[in-house]
Amino acid sequence: MISATDAAMNRRHFLIAAGLASGGFLVGCADSARQQLSDASLSLDDGQIALNGWVKVGPDGRVTVAMAHSEMGQGVHTGLLMLVIEELDCGWDNIGFENAPIDRLYGNVAGMAEGVPFRADDDGLLARSARWTMRHVAQQLGLMMTGGSSSVRDLWPVLREAAAVTRETLIEAVASAKSLAPGALTLEAGRFLVDGKPVMSLGKAVQLLGASPTPATRWTLREPSDFRYIGKPMPRKGASTRLDGTAQFGIDIRRPGMLYAAIRFCPVRAAAVHSFEGGKAAAAPGVRGVIAVPPLGGGTGGVAVVADRYWQARKALALIELESEDAPMAAFSSAAAKARLAQALDGEDGFTFWHKGDPDTEFEQSARQLTAEYSVPWLAHTTLEPMNCTVEYHGDRASVWAPTQVPGMTRAVAAEALGLEPEQVELSVTLLGGGFGRRAEVDFVAQAATIARQFPGRPVQLLWSREDDVQHDFYRPACVSRFTAGLDDKGRIAAWRNTSASQSIVPDFLARTFGMPGMGPDKTTSEGAFDQAYAFPHARVAHVTVDLPVPVGFWRAVGHSHQSFFVESFVDECAHAAGRDPLAYRLELLADHPRERAVLELAAARAGWPQARGAGRALGLALHESFGTLVAQVAEVSLAEGGRIRVHRVVCAVDCGIPVNPNLIAQQMESAVVYGLSAALDGRIDIENGRVQQGNFDDYPMLSLAECPEIETHLVQSTAPPGGIGEPGLPPVAPAVANAVFALTGTRLRALPLTLSA
């Protein structure tokens, strides 16, 4: 049993450790946005000006934004440009971006700040100081990272202020040149106007400023009611390049004299090469070298073949004889793991993330008692673009091209493998053919750099096969979760007790990327379980961390991805046990939560709750809050031949605060629903004696067009600051489908993937 004091101590330990992880000191910082504005480090073309590290304007009136975030389909390039143009209206065709340099300035503060293990409604001293500390640790650390649905949240004040300062500085210059009052001037579509009449172009105004302009000291941000771009369905920047083959992903980098590398991994995940015979491979056509690669960055060891052409390298892999070292994974099979996780729940109370009232007494005294056990398997990410990285090493410097979510770490890892300082490595972040958290890892970067170091002067591109990708991933942890609920005589939840057991991602991640020892508690283990809005009068939500040898990582929506399945299914069980409508039951639990109620009611209304659209079909619903955004979904299902679950329609209602781009929001709902359905209906990774059993899209399938439901997205209007959008659509889909299956068949499915036994 962990007391409240122990819990507090654990949290303090975590925060201090996080501070140490930054390698710096915690110092008092000024307001975050201002601090980030002061530190310009951009290189400028002739005549360009930059008043901060975020926005450049040229004498041609073109605005260039320093892009600190990676585009992996979520539309971040477009979304972030919209924040800038809202305050610096150069015209949509005149705004673009270039990759930000690697600098602490561009570190993601919002993404890290979310890591504190407190409920949103916890306003206690400990929670507040933890949030404050985490923000400042994040600023000191300056970790450039795209993930956690945090990009817009992170830069919402920063980019708008950076753009507004730039605009006001230019307005002052124009006002002075034209003897006008600054307040009389506005900027629209690249022209400064007075009373709607143009007085000067943006480009001309830039030319007034000279080489080292002084930033304006006063500016105001546009009120939401005056937004001209934010809230509009602006088209994606660069959309046409995705259609004609010109978009450049990591795999598309081509350099003069480039060599290609393929890798034969040890079959057991994370194992090292003991010995190998590479003579035959070395003699194969086009082969330039055969190189052992140690397990790096948490990856698996293997032997790489480097050849003139990728096909030659790939083919020569079969000629290698490889013997692995003994690895901890070799004795591990996933079949026994579910029992092992359940066993941990028998023996341990775990770390309590949320404790309210006296759940044990209330449970004992309740009129009716429910218990259930749920589980999910490990999952792979399977970005459609397999892992790859291109490295050109010149002895005292190197160039790296990588599709990565973590540019700073990528550069550091490449530099280390090449024996260089980070500053000697120039990194180009390419487009990402999917990310989903897989590209927050740097194993493939370290491998590519290790290989390229053997070929000075020659660019080398390492490309994994699909089988490499499925079998050498950092998997979404398997998890088992137990619930006990006590219902009162009216069927209301009087006591809610929930403990889950799984591996913990964050300590593993810190160990493999920063060489830091593990530390707890890891919020991602219980997020989605302890932090939802339901007003249970007595509750305890805890998690038991179980050490298993499977490498685990951040998968889309992380802990929310499975905790939502558990929580929203069990709430549904309680509703049915009470003989209540699942919608009405939830609304009653959310009496003091108008935003949650609004999304539920909107989704239900648009879906025609509770009536499905045809015979043999039923509806199920789920609500989940993650990454600052609320999503309710209603799924309509039927059963196809052989009991296969067919999802016909998913209606989504979203409250993500101010909607920056409704079109991108709808796309991310569609994306998350499809990604979540692939996992809910088919996704599972099995491991036998350390070897992942799946390998390609035939045995690790993803949803196809034929099985894709209609997906509708409806927005709740809001003036709250924006929430995240890349992940929040995923968590509710599995429970919405499972709840619909129960409504249709009376069978409660408590394990993913969802299968009805014939």
Next chain:
Amino acid sequence: MDKITLDINGREQAFELEPDQPLLWLLRDELELTGTKFGCGKGLCGACTVQVDGQPARACVTPAAGLAGRQITTIEGAQGRVVEAVKAAWLHLDVAQCGYCQPGQIMAASALLARVPRPSDEEIDQALSANLCRCGTYPRIRAAVHFAAESLATQTTL
């Protein structure tokens, strides 16, 4: 190694080819036509879809040496009113997300529309279900195929 002449995007070129070398790597590495993507290597995902004599083909499992005398079209060389209508529909409905699978989707969709001018949902499902999209752009792909079909039909009647 055989010397074989291939017609790729309307241009004839001679290559020394091993009999089992897939077209995909010839396109990507030899010719630097990188719009044709690698996704699975087993003909399961459709990211490498090209057209051979107008029919969709999986470049990752199609030996290049067997394509002498055939017309090979990649996303870079795809042209004409059908593919233009498909691209316009894709832009109009904001289909692409990460974009990695989209060249393959467009090659498959334009082959379908060339064959079936007004496809039903079932025909679209059948023609495009082996083109996987991890971003989940399927609902928009389906709508965009219909939109392209409609715009082509309207052009015809004008």
